[in-house]
Amino acid sequence: ASFSKTQKLGNVEDTAAFALETETGAPVQILLCWRTQGTHLDGQLTVVGSKGSLKVQPWEGIRFESEAKTVARTFFQDGSTIAERALVGIQGAIQEFVDSIRQGRLPEPRPEESLTSQSIIEEAYRTQCLAG
Incomplete structure (x- = not known):
């Protein structure tokens, strides 16, 4: 894990990055960041697999993409x-x-x-x- 203070907010960690590996050897990378004051909320979870990828953006919606098709849905x-x-x-x-x-x-x-x-x-x- 690594932490930084990129927004100069004093002694506050605003970014955390984790690199993990599952029991089956699949790599997992997690990056968490505070948003900069005055910007929109953002965030996403991306799962990449052999048959396609799934992108979840909690403040927007989801999107699945494969060679055969793309499916998207908004939450709000x-x-x-x-x-x-x-x-x-x-x-x-x-x-x-x-x-x-x-x-x-x-x-x-x-x-x-x-x-x-x-x-x-x-x-x-x-x-x-x-x-x-």
């Missing part, structure tokens, strides 16, 4: 604001939390899954500190 109405788009994304998470309380069950994702994510982040920091 044209002209919707960042706040409107964020509300769509968080409504399901809030509803799941409320439902779990009402039904007397643990929410999905479960708390221990969130702790696993936190452990991965902390290990990346630890590894970076050891690398100097």
Whole structure:
């Protein structure tokens, strides 16, 4: 993992890059960045396989491309604001939390899954500190 302070925001990491390998040897690269003040929200997940590629842009839509065809779908109405788009994304998470309380069950994702994510982040920091 590597971290940088590209936006000169002081002691804040605004970029994180991870290079991982799955048990089957497939490479995985993850790049996370804060957006620059005043710019649009961006983000994407690209999965490249032997039969095509899938690009997920959370603030826009999805696109699957293969030799045979291309399929695309947008998530939001044209002209919707960042706040409107964020509300769509968080409504399901809030509803799941409320439902779990009402039904007397643990929410999905479960708390221990969130702790696993936190452990991965902390290990990346630890590894970076050891690398100097």
